Amino acid sequence: MSAATPLQQQKPTNQPAPWTRKDLVGLQELSAEEITLVLDTAAAFKDVGTREIKKVPALRGQTMVNLFVEASTRTRVSFELAAHRLSADVINVSASSSSLTKGETLKDTAKNLEALHADIIVLRHSSAGASQFLAERLEASVINAGDGAHEHPTQALLDTFTVREKLGRVAGIHVAIIGDILFSRVARSNIHALLKLGAKVTLVGPSTLVPREFERLGVTVTHDLDSVLPEVDVVNLLRIQHERQRKEYFPSLGEYTALFGLTKQRAERLKPGALVMHPGPINRGVEIDSDIADSSRSVILDQVTNGLAVRMAVLYLCAGVRAFK
Amino acid sequence: MSATLLKNGRIIDPANRRDEIGDLLLIDGRIADPKTALPPDVETIDATGLVVAPGLIDLHVHLREPGQSAKETMATGTKAAAAGGFTSVVCMPNTAPSVDNPSVVTWILEKAKAEAVINVFPTGAITKGIAGEELAPIGSMKKAGIVALTDDGHCIQNPEVMRRALEYAGMFGLTVMDHCQDYALVGKGVMHEGYWSTVLGLPGWPAIGEEIIVSRNSQLAELTGTSIHCQHLSSGGSVRILRDARSRGVPLSGEICPHHIALTDESIRGYDTNFKMNPPLRTQRDIDLLIEGVADGTITVLASDHAPHCNYEKEVEFDQAPFGILGFETELSLFLDILVHKKKAIGLPRLIEMYTLEPARLLGLDRGTLSVGAPADVTLIAPDLEWTVDKNQSFSRSRNTPFHGWELKGRAVRTIVGGRTVWEV
Numbered sequence: 215m216s217a218a219t220p221l222q223q224q225k226p227t228n229q230p231a232p233w234t235r236k237d238l239v240g241l242q243e244l245s246a247e248e249i250t251l252v253l254d255t256a257a258a259f260k261d262v263g264t265r266e267i268k269k270v271p272a273l274r275g276q277t278m279v280n281l282f283v284e285a286s287t288r289t290r291v292s293f294e295l296a297a298h299r300l301s302a303d304v305i306n307v308s309a310s311s312s313s314l315t316k317g318e319t320l321k322d323t324a325k326n327l328e329a330l331h332a333d334i335i336v337l338r339h340s341s342a343g344a345s346q347f348l349a350e351r352l353e354a355s356v357i358n359a360g361d362g363a364h365e366h367p368t369q370a371l372l373d374t375f376t377v378r379e380k381l382g383r384v385a386g387i388h389v390a391i392i393g394d395i396l397f398s399r400v401a402r403s404n405i406h407a408l409l410k411l412g413a414k415v416t417l418v419g420p421s422t423l424v425p426r427e428f429e430r431l432g433v434t435v436t437h438d439l440d441s442v443l444p445e446v447d448v449v450n451l452l453r454i455q456h457e458r459q460r461k462e463y464f465p466s467l468g469e470y471t472a473l474f475g476l477t478k479q480r481a482e483r484l485k486p487g488a489l490v491m492h493p494g495p496i497n498r499g500v501e502i503d504s505d506i507a508d509s510s511r512s513v514i515l516d517q518v519t520n521g522l523a524v525r526m527a528v529l530y531l532c533a534g535v536r537a538f539k
Numbered sequence: 540m541s542a543t544l545l546k547n548g549r550i551i552d553p554a555n556r557r558d559e560i561g562d563l564l565l566i567d568g569r570i571a572d573p574k575t576a577l578p579p580d581v582e583t584i585d586a587t588g589l590v591v592a593p594g595l596i597d598l599h600v601h602l603r604e605p606g607q608s609a610k611e612t613m614a615t616g617t618k619a620a621a622a623g624g625f626t627s628v629v630c631m632p633n634t635a636p637s638v639d640n641p642s643v644v645t646w647i648l649e650k651a652k653a654e655a656v657i658n659v660f661p662t663g664a665i666t667k668g669i670a671g672e673e674l675a676p677i678g679s680m681k682k683a684g685i686v687a688l689t690d691d692g693h694c695i696q697n698p699e700v701m702r703r704a705l706e707y708a709g710m711f712g713l714t715v716m717d718h719c720q721d722y723a724l725v726g727k728g729v730m731h732e733g734y735w736s737t738v739l740g741l742p743g744w745p746a747i748g749e750e751i752i753v754s755r756n757s758q759l760a761e762l763t764g765t766s767i768h769c770q771h772l773s774s775g776g777s778v779r780i781l782r783d784a785r786s787r788g789v790p791l792s793g794e795i796c797p798h799h800i801a802l803t804d805e806s807i808r809g810y811d812t813n814f815k816m817n818p819p820l821r822t823q824r825d826i827d828l829l830i831e832g833v834a835d836g837t838i839t840v841l842a843s844d845h846a847p848h849c850n851y852e853k854e855v856e857f858d859q860a861p862f863g864i865l866g867f868e869t870e871l872s873l874f875l876d877i878l879v880h881k882k883k884a885i886g887l888p889r890l891i892e893m894y895t896l897e898p899a900r901l902l903g904l905d906r907g908t909l910s911v912g913a914p915a916d917v918t919l920i921a922p923d924l925e926w927t928v929d930k931n932q933s934f935s936r937s938r939n940t941p942f943h944g945w946e947l948k949g950r951a952v953r954t955i956v957g958g959r960t961v962w963e964v
Contacts, residue, residue: 242738319855341856342740343810362858364740399740427737 233531237349237356240365241406249407253375255527256520262299263522272530273302278334279327282359283309283320286338288494288518289359289369293336296525302334302533324348334533337361342399355532363397368528369493370403372521374411376513377448379520380489385412390442392418392474393452393501394463396425400493401452405431416442419474422463439474443483450491451476451501467500476502481511489513542566542578543958545917548586552593553892554899554908563591565915568957572911586919589952592891593907594626594657594916595871598794598898599691599716599770599842601863602628602659604650605643606635611847611936613647616867617655619934620845621962623867624951626916627658627906628845629898632669633692639664639675641683648684656961657954658916660686660904665704665715671695674704681711686902689716691770692817694752696722702759709765714902716768719752719777720818729858731804731819739807741857744819746774753777757784757791766790768901771844773799773818775828782837792901794840795833797873798864800826802941810857813941816846817862830877833893834884840901841893843870847937865940868933873942875922875949887922915958922949 233251241249262270278297280290290306297304307327309315314323324335334355337345342362349356360366378384389408395401395417405428408415415433417424429435436442443449454474456467464470471477476490481503484490490502490511498504507514545563552558563586564571566578597620603611620628630647632638638647644661651659663680667673669690677688688708694717695701708715725748730736732743753769757780760767769781772793784791798816803823806814814820832838846863853860871894878884885893899907906916930943953963 319851321854339856341858343857346810347856362740396737402738402740425737427734430734431738 234535236532236535237345238367238528238532239345239349239356239358241367241370241403241410242365244410246410249371249374249410252371252524252527252531253378255531256371256375256523259526259530260520260523262526263519269299269301271301273297273300273533276333276533277303277305277331278336278529279332280304280306280336281324281327282307282338283314283344284338284340284360285309286360289338292518292521293359293525296522296529299522300526300529302529305332320344320348321351324352328352328354333536334529355536357528357532360399363399363402365403366399367403368521368525369400370407371528372517372524373404373450373491373493374407375520375524376491376517377489380513380516381447384408386414387448388414388416388446389448389450390416390418390446391450391452392439392476393454394423395419395428395452396423398452404450405433409433416446418442420464420470440480440483443480444485446488447485448489448491449476449484452493453495453497454501471500475500476506478503478505481506484511491517494518540567540578541958542581543955544577544581544583545586545591545919546583548589548591548919550591550909551888551891552909553888553896554593555910557909558888563909563917565917565955565958568915570909570911570913570915584953588921590887590920590922592918592920593895593909594954594956595624595894595918595951596627596629596898596904596907597625597843597845597867597870598629598840598901599796600628600630600845600866601633601847602630603847604634605646609849609936612654613650613659614654615934615936616845616847617651617657617659618962619865619867621656621954621956622934623869624871624918624920624954625657625867626918626954626956627660627904629660629662629686629902631689631691632662632664637664637669638662638680638685639667639669641676641679644680644683644685657956658906660902662687662689662716664688665690665708666695666700669693671697671700674707677707677713678711681713685713686904687714687716689718689770691716691718694718694720694722698755698759701755702763705759705763705765705767709763712903714766714768716770717752717756718770719749719756719772721748721751724748724751727858729815729819730807731821733804733822735804735807739810741807746776746821746825749774749818750776750780753780757781757789760784760791761787761789764790766792766901768840769793771796771799771818771842772829772838773821773825775825778828778832778837782832782835785837792840793832793838794842795829795838796842796844796866797870797877798941800829800877801873806941807857811941812853812855812857812860813864813939815857815860815862816844816864830882830884833878839893839897841870841874841890843867847935848939850938853939863939865933865935865937867935869928869940869942869945869947871920872926872947872950876947879922880948915955917955918951919953920949921952924948924950924952926950
């Protein structure tokens with residue numbers, strides 16, 4: 215496949231939305247057509263990974279900077295590999311090795327990277343809104359790799375891609391997102407993507423971590439996992455952390471597992487063919503039983519593989535907008 | 540001898556229950572008896588179509604000196620205040636160093652004497668270093684010239700410390716002004732906890748974090764008899780608590796700032812830090828209840844919480860930006876526009892009263908009146924003048940306002956301090 219292939223795929227007359235964004239900050243502002251365009255482009259790129267030569271020249275000569283102000287390994291590696299597969303040059307900057315620890319502002323750090331002709335900045339940051347902040351101030355493309363509890367758009371795109379790939383569609387699919395929704399950027403981005411594409415979304419978790427405010431987005435909130443499981447086509451389990459959060463949100467990991475863990479017994483309540491997803495890293499035995507994580511229902515590793523294709527698509531589309539400007 | 544005659548204006552002087560067309564004579568820095576023979580060199584100012592009001596008082600401002608002159612100085616801050624129609628400001632003690640001892644009070648008064656274009660009344664910290672633990676030398680600061688006590692920007696969390704501070708302050712007749720915020724409930728909150736904080740993924744600052752302290756203050760004011768003034772109220776629930784306390788004669792009062800009735804939390808959807816202030820912008824329901832509180836007299840004071848910050852401090856990630864916005868040059872217009880013109884919650888005389896007689900009475904200042912013999916502090920207001928806010932025209936050293944480009948109705952057009960015009964439009 216040449217780099218031109220995905221570009222040609224967005225040209226046919228039945229494609230209503232050409233990609234016009236230099237940045238990907240979140241999914242809330244995207245239309246269903248734009249999300250579908252990313253998924254279609256990712257489908258074309260997914261083939262590249264199965265070939266003997268896993269590279270296309272689409273971003274040759276372009277420089278992508280992984281600016282990870284908050285630590286992450288899997289997302290950073292996935293973006294790095296995606297950029298390599300598109301033949302871009304890649305630089306990794308982490309908070310501990312950057313001038314941010316010396317008191318330089320995020321804006322100044324990013325402006326310096328831009329002065330070094332960075333074309334794409336992939337930003338992971340603990341502050342909600344950090345990607346939008348940079349996107350408004352830079353010529354370079356800004357790709358949000360997670361901003362606080364706001365959004366993690368490429369994660370939700372790869373989740374949605376996986377649902378579509380495994381179940382053939384997203385519209386009409388019922389997805390339960392389970393766990394710490396309050397602090398989860400993955401949950402927020404998934405809610406936006408799934409609702410826009412016509413899925414039904416139910417949020418499940420302790421009342422302290424799934425505030426009712428979410429219902430205004432158009433989802434259902436419940437605290438009874440057992441009654442939800444037979445109804446859904448997909449369960450997306452979020453990583454639950456007790457150490458990092460304030461202890462007043464729930465009493466213990468043991469009680470969490472007892473109420474909201476996907477145990478073997480609970481998994482039997484799922485429909486045949488229902489998918490088990492997890493953005494990782496998983497806590498075996500906490501939010502998910504170890505055997506369930508490795509079972510045929512689990513598409514956790516497919517998500518990782520699809521993440522690469524989705525990130526290639528996002529980099530390709532956003533960089534393309536800048537190139538044609 | 541210097542004399543000024545303000546001719547044919549609508550004189551509104553709530554302290555004397557006066558609202559009539561007439562002339563106001565100022566001689567040698569004082570309001571003169573209108574029957575005094577006009578001196579030959581009298582300067583005459585035509586006030587036809589204008590409101591002649593006692594000089595406005597802003598009870599809640601940050602002038603940033605000492606120590607933070609990159610944000611604001613005594614000169615720039617008071618010039619901006621004058622341009623908003625203010626002849627007196629009450630400045631907060633959270634400077635660097637904080638105003639927690641008489642030498643800093645004296646420094647501020649000296650600095651104001653040298654550089655301020657209007658009257659500056661300093662407040663002192665309740666506790667040393669505004670740390671909420673040990674009492675500051677309140678008596679010595681009172682002697683040095685403070686007009687009230689406050690740990691503004693911070694809130695004494697320990698109810699025992701607050702109780703003793705109130706008992707002690709009562710000995711000097713000082714009002715305690717409180718920034719109502721329970722730290723445990725608010726945590727790292729940066730915006731109103733509600734739908735928008737949920738969508739934006741920003742840490743929530745729940746209304747209960749303010750209300751629980753207003754409620755505590757109600758009980759402590761009742762217990763100690765010391766007057767507590769709740770600063771910059773943002774929550775509708777606080778108004779209900781305040782109303783209940785006042786109906787029982789508890790010495791509790793409250794103020795609101797214009798941004799809390801001009802904007803809702805939805806404004807933060809673009810993560811613009813010019814919409815970040817403490818307490819945060821809340822919901823339309825809160826706005827309605829705050830305005831109701833103004834209309835029925837529960838809220839007695841209007842103020843700005845003028846809080847200048849440098850561009851480079853504000854132009855950062857939302858949760859890392861400092862709280863606060865400029866206030867001086869937009870506050871009167873915003874309140875006129877919203878409370879008087881749009882919502883018709885109060886009339887112009889009450890608005891002027893809330894900016895003059897009410898704060899003067901609360902702190903015992905000899906200002907806020909056009910009585911004969913009072914200092915000749917006068918503000919001329921064009922209540923229907925339409926204008927557009929331009930932050931680049933501000934006299935402040937800073938530019939952090941969310942109101943740039945707003946079209947407002949009504950503003951001050953001349954500010955007279957001690958008989959001398961210090962600013963005119």
